[in-house]
Amino acid sequence: MHRDPMLKESPSQTAGPYVHIGCLPNLCGIDGVYPEDLGARMYADGVRGQKITVRGRILDGTGSVVRDALVEVWQADAEGRMPGGDPRGPADPAFAGFVRRAADPETGDWTFDTVKPGRVPWPDGRLQAPHATLWIVARGINLGLHTRMYFADEDAANDTDPVLARIEHRGRVATLLAQPEGPDAYRFDIRLQGPDETVFFDV
Amino acid sequence: MGDGTFFARDRGRHPPALTPDYRTSVTRAPARAPISFPPSLSEETGPVFGHDLLGPLDADLIRNFARPGHSAIGPRIFVHGRVLDETGRGVPGALIEVWQANAGGRYRHKKEGYLAPLDPDFGGCGRTISGADGSYAFRTVQPGPYPWPNGGNDWRPAHIHFSIFGSGFAQRLITQMYFEGDPMIPLCPIVRTVPTAEGIDSLTARLDMANTLPMDMRAYRFDLVLRGRRQTLFETRPEGG
Ligand SMILES: [Fe+2]
Numbered sequence: 001m002h003r004d005p006m007l008k009e010s011p012s013q014t015a016g017p018y019v020h021i022g023c024l025p026n027l028c029g030i031d032g033v034y035p036e037d038l039g040a041r042m043y044a045d046g047v048r049g050q051k052i053t054v055r056g057r058i059l060d061g062t063g064s065v066v067r068d069a070l071v072e073v074w075q076a077d078a079e080g081r082m083p084g085g086d087p088r089g090p091a092d093p094a095f096a097g098f099v100r101r102a103a104d105p106e107t108g109d110w111t112f113d114t115v116k117p118g119r120v121p122w123p124d125g126r127l128q129a130p131h132a133t134l135w136i137v138a139r140g141i142n143l144g145l146h147t148r149m150y151f152a153d154e155d156a157a158n159d160t161d162p163v164l165a166r167i168e169h170r171g172r173v174a175t176l177l178a179q180p181e182g183p184d185a186y187r188f189d190i191r192l193q194g195p196d197e198t199v200f201f202d203v
Numbered sequence: 204m205g206d207g208t209f210f211a212r213d214r215g216r217h218p219p220a221l222t223p224d225y226r227t228s229v230t231r232a233p234a235r236a237p238i239s240f241p242p243s244l245s246e247e248t249g250p251v252f253g254h255d256l257l258g259p260l261d262a263d264l265i266r267n268f269a270r271p272g273h274s275a276i277g278p279r280i281f282v283h284g285r286v287l288d289e290t291g292r293g294v295p296g297a298l299i300e301v302w303q304a305n306a307g308g309r310y311r312h313k314k315e316g317y318l319a320p321l322d323p324d325f326g327g328c329g330r331t332i333s334g335a336d337g338s339y340a341f342r343t344v345q346p347g348p349y350p351w352p353n354g355g356n357d358w359r360p361a362h363i364h365f366s367i368f369g370s371g372f373a374q375r376l377i378t379q380m381y382f383e384g385d386p387m388i389p390l391c392p393i394v395r396t397v398p399t400a401e402g403i404d405s406l407t408a409r410l411d412m413a414n415t416l417p418m419d420m421r422a423y424r425f426d427l428v429l430r431g432r433r434q435t436l437f438e439t440r441p442e443g444g
Contacts, residue, residue, distance in 0.1 A: 005210050005289035007428045011402040012217045013379040014225075014393060015364070018310045022302025022328045022364055028312055030326045033267050034258065038300075039250075061230040068314070074249065074372045082248040085370075098250035105313070120244050123208070133245050135375055140227030142218035142396050144377060146237070148245075163240050192231050202212060202237040203246045203373050 012144065015137035019070050024102050039072065039100030042114040047094040049078025049115035052184045054149070057108050058136065061193030065108030068138050073099045073112060075132035080118030116151070122162045129157035129164065136190065146201045149188050152177040163201075172199050207432035208242045209373050210289060218396035225392045226353050246373040252298040254332055261330050264303070264343035268326030275325035277306025277344030279420035282380070282408065285337040286367065289431030293337025297429070300330045300366040301341060308347030308359075317349050342420065348387050360387035360394065369429040380425050381407045 020028035024037045043051075058066040075097055076082050081089065083097035091097065095115065103110045119127040129150055136145040150158055158164055158177070167173050175198045178186035190198045220232035260267040265275045282301075286294040304310045304327065307319035311327050325344065333339045346361050362379045369375070381388050381403075388394055388407065397403050405428070414422035 005431055006291050007287055007289050007431075008402075008405070009213065009216055009289060009430055010376065010378050010405060010428045011397045011399075012376060013364075013397070013406070015366075015377045016393075017314055018302065018312045019364070019366075019377075021310060021312055021326075022300045022330075022366060025326065025328045030268065030311060030328060033326050033328055034261070034330075038252075038256075038298075061232075061234075064230075066231070072375070074245070076245070082244050084248045084251045086244065086248065096250070122243055123241060128243065128245070131245070133372055135372070137377055138231065140225070140229075140231035142220060142222060142225070142228060142232075143214075144375060145233065146373075163243075166238055166240055193234055197233055197235055200233050200235075200237045202214065202239040203209075203242050 012142060014139060014142055015070060015144075017068050017139045019068075019137060020102055023070055023100060027102055037100070039098050042073070042096055042099045042112060044094040047115055048092050049118075050184065051113065052116050052186060053111060053113050054178060054186045054188055055109065055111045056188040056190060057110070058103060058138075058190045058192065063194070065103075066138055066192070067103050067105050067108045069103045069110070070137050071101050071103070071110055072135045073101075073114070073132050074135070075114065076117040076120045078115045078118050080120050080127075082120065119157065126160070126162060127157070129154055129161035134190075146203050147190065147198055148176055148201065149178050150176050151186065152179050167199055175199050207434045208247055209371065209430045209432055211239070212430060215398060216402060218398065222392075222396040225396055228396075242371070242373050247371045249368060249370060249372040249374070251296065252332060252368065256298075257330065257332060262341040264301075264325070264327065264329040264341065267329060269324035273324045275305065275344045276322050279342070280345050281340060281342050281414070281416065281420050281422045282363065282425055283338070283340035283414065283422060284424050284426040286333045286339060286369075286427045286429060287337055288369070288429050292431075293333070293335070294369055294429055295333055295335045295337060296370070297333040297337070297339070298330065298368040299333065299339055300328070301343075301363050302328045303343065303346040303363045304349055306344050306347050308349030319347065319349070345382070353392055357392060358387055358390070360385045360391050365427065367427055367429065371432075374429040376429060378406060378427075382423065383407055383409050
């Protein structure tokens with residue numbers, strides 16, 4: 001059975017500069033409405049896998065840091081299972097798979113703790129390289145930007161990844177690689193424009 | 204649950220990245236076209252939020268920040284509708300988060316400098332989760348229009364920001380709801396980033412006198428449409444399954 005689209009998707013509008021009020025109210029001083037902000041923690045005690053910390057900044061076309069961005073992360077657990085209904089079986093119950101973070105309003109830095117994701121299958125059964133999906137909204141961004149963070153220390157897996165293989169300009173692959181910076185720590189900067197513009201995806 | 208992959212996004216439905224009349228987009232719009240790929244499990248799945256997330260006043264912006272015995276100032280309204288997908292089915296379990304200015308057009312935010320006063324009884328955030336048929340509702344006060352720095356005499360029409368999670372991360376959407384009959388709508392550079400008049404119309408809530416609560420609050424009706432899934436297996440589940 002097959003259904004065709006009959007309605008049209010609601011058009012996107014920018015999240016604007018006050019996105020924190022709705023998405024991270026405790027962070028912006030609106031206390032007491034929700035007990036905690038959504039997406040506060042990627043994992044609970046007892047999570048399986050290698051715990052890592054990712055740090056980064058988002059830069060605009062002038063090289064200025066974007067201080068008002070909101071970033072959401074969605075990724076597999078250490079075994080490559082997706083929380084939220086993986087048809088192959090349940091993910092690590094201590095792993096949420098989702099965090100939401102704001103760029104620091106002064107420095108623009110943002111960070112999250114997670115575990116290094118396992119490999120998720122492509123529709124044809126091949127394995128994708130370890131990656132996290134990132135979704136970025138901010139003032140001046142009209143439609144949320146989807147990108148992926150891969151790991152620079154996963155050369156063999158990256159070389160056969162079906163999504164990275166779609167990037168014809170091979171020099172741009174590097175924009176998707178988080179770089180190790182110390183034990184269990186990675187840096188991933190996102191450039192919205194310019195010669196090193198991050199690869200964004202239409203998924 | 205990944206029970207079918209998504210229809211390709213009709214990007215002509217959405218604002219382009221670069222919209223120079225909305226000036227901030229000039230330095231934040233990616234210059235290169237996004238690279239497409241068919242959704243995998245990473246995009247077909249998404250975080251699941253249960254009703255246990257919600258507190259009793261989460262969907263009541265009139266009272267969820269108010270001091271005991273007080274309520275927010277402004278025209279009381281009830282906003283309701285359904286979250287649908289492109290195939291017309293209701294989307295159950297969709298987390299909807301909203302935020303808005305108060306009735307004077309002032310946000311409760313450090314970066315906000317408009318001279319209209321804060322309302323001590325209004326925070327400006329709320330959330331709810333759609334029911335089995337995709338229906339949702341929340342109570343609030345109608346927000347005021349406000350001026351914003353964009354190089355000219357630009358004012359935002361009254362609006363409520365919406366963030367919606369469907370069942371897959373590929374459906375993630377943030378948009379804004381406007382109010383039927385507001386003469387500020389066609390003047391706004393952010394509204395005008397939407398490429399079609401029909402698209403703007405679809406973001407405009409309708410006054411719904413039939414559902415107005417007499418002597419209490421007017422109702423506005425606003426439906427949201429998320430991307431739909433192409434069914435790849437036999438459809439054995441009931442509506443909303
Ligand atoms: Fe706004």
